[in-house]
Amino acid sequence: MKRWQWDLGFTVVAGAVIAFMAFDDGPGPRAAFVSSLLVAAALAWYFLYGRRHIFRTVTPRGAWIFVSVLAVLHLAAVWIDHTASFALFAWGTMIFASVPRRPSVAIVAALTLLPVPMTYLRDGTLSLVHGLLPLTALGLAFALLLGTFVSHLVEQNEERAAMIAELSASRAEVARLSHEAGVATERARLAAEIHDTLAQGFTSIITLAQAAESATDPDTVRRRLTQVAGTARENLAEARALVAALSPADLHTSGLGDAVRRQLSRLASQTGIRTACHLDRHFDPGPADLPTALQVVLLRSLQEALTNVRRHARATSVEVRLALTGTTVVLTVTDDGVGFTTTAPGSGFGLAGMRSRVEQAGGVCTVDSHPGTGTTVKVELS
Missing domain, CATH: 3.30.565.10 (Histidine kinase-like ATPase, C-terminal domain)
Structure with a gap:
């Protein structure tokens, strides 16, 4: 069920109890009015404070505060007009949804059974107690049955929350591993790019410089130095393209065929290979x-x-x-x-x-x- 459906159910139960007390020939209009105010106050306490503490996977301190105040308001309403005990159909669900199952059973059982001795203490007679016992037993059974259902819903929420947390952790781990794999792939790519461009260009420059150093003919030296300068310029263009994460500089100005020709022409001019x-x-x-x-x-x-x-x-x-x-x-x-x-x-x-x-x-x-x-x-x- 969605949260608004629970809110509507709680409001309907509290409203029905207030209406029943208004038309009941109980302890009197004044007592019914005060008891109705207490039931309404309990419902307002839920909307203003308790609503944020129920159906939680972890029981916060605020949930115990909510249940304690709710129990006091309920017992006060029942002390004034026993008809207010029917509101426990709403309050019991709130209690089971707020605190763990064992304390919830104890609290709901106490709130169901306490009106019996409270009636005796208030009226000083057992005349009403005998009539309350069957209704109390039926109410206790129904409250525990409904509480078990609500506790089961809370446990399902806990399991779902645990699964969501585990899934989130798995996704985070997958994202981390994917990031690391992406970083490793990018490093390998950059290593290949540097090797295929800058390292090869520097190798060519070193080879040409050594050839120029060993040459004695001025024209040969000049030609080798010209080739060194040309290779250095091409290496610079490749470095800029690499930094900008672009394709090779040879492909910017022409197609692949022309780039292949230039590579062969450069090899022939620098090494003499046919x-x-x-x-x-x-x-x-x-x-x-x-x-x-x-x-x-x-x-x-x-x-x-x-x-x-x-x-x-x-x-x-x-x-x-x-x-x-x-x-x-x-x-x-x-x-x-x-x-x-x-x-x-x-x-x-x-x-x-x-x-x-x-x-x-x-x-x-x-x-x-x-x-x-x-x-x-x-x-x-x-």
């Missing part, structure tokens, strides 16, 4: 209609593969193929370098980061290499 670029019609001449996230993964994979060629392969030529077959994009990078054993444990972050990035995008990254036969890196994204 390069070949094969783009199908989806990437040449214009940009392919691919999500930016997939283009970023493809470009980063190409950069990592070319960095490995530059640093480890000792290759003389590199061939890159980019094709769109149906809904699958395939990037293939093949070199004629020294190769390596793919089953051997690696010490670098590059290939592991490439595979992780591709797998997070729902793709597959394969590396085919053997000592002395070169290396082929293949990335497939759908």
Whole structure:
């Protein structure tokens, strides 16, 4: 039941008791009026104070204060006019909803039984006591039955509150774990971004600077320094894009096909390695209609593969193929370098980061290499 339904029931019971006393030929109009005022005061006490303390999972001090004052008002009304004892049908429910079951049973039983000796003390005769006993027994049974029902509702509320608290705690734990997982994923992503952009750019700058340092021809030195400056500018652009959480700078000004060509041209000019670029019609001449996230993964994979060629392969030529077959994009990078054993444990972050990035995008990254036969890196994204 909703709270307003309980309020309506309590009001109806109290109103019925007051109306019954008004038309009853009891101890007199004055006594009925005073007793009615006490019943009304008990109902007002509920609305003004007690309402906030019932149906609670934890019994506060205020609930005991409410029950104590309610019991005093009820007994005072019953002392003046015994008809007011019928209001216990409302007060008993309030008591069971306010305090635990055992003390509630004791309090309601006391309030039901006390009117019998109170009647004897007030009238000094047993003439009315004999008539009250059956009604008192019936009222006690009904009050305990109703109290058991109300206590069951309170226990259900306690269980529901415990379940809600447990669910809230579980949600908080899930949110915490999700946050930690998100932080770890973002750290891994940033580590891959830094490795694929800034670290590779600095490696190129160091290589070009060492080549310029060992060169004796002024024109060669000048050309290498020009390449150092160009690579530094590109690295700066990548750093700014990374800080702004944007896609690679190469993709801002042109499509993926042009970005692939620029990567190969840069490799050829800096290392002298022969390069070949094969783009199908989806990437040449214009940009392919691919999500930016997939283009970023493809470009980063190409950069990592070319960095490995530059640093480890000792290759003389590199061939890159980019094709769109149906809904699958395939990037293939093949070199004629020294190769390596793919089953051997690696010490670098590059290939592991490439595979992780591709797998997070729902793709597959394969590396085919053997000592002395070169290396082929293949990335497939759908």
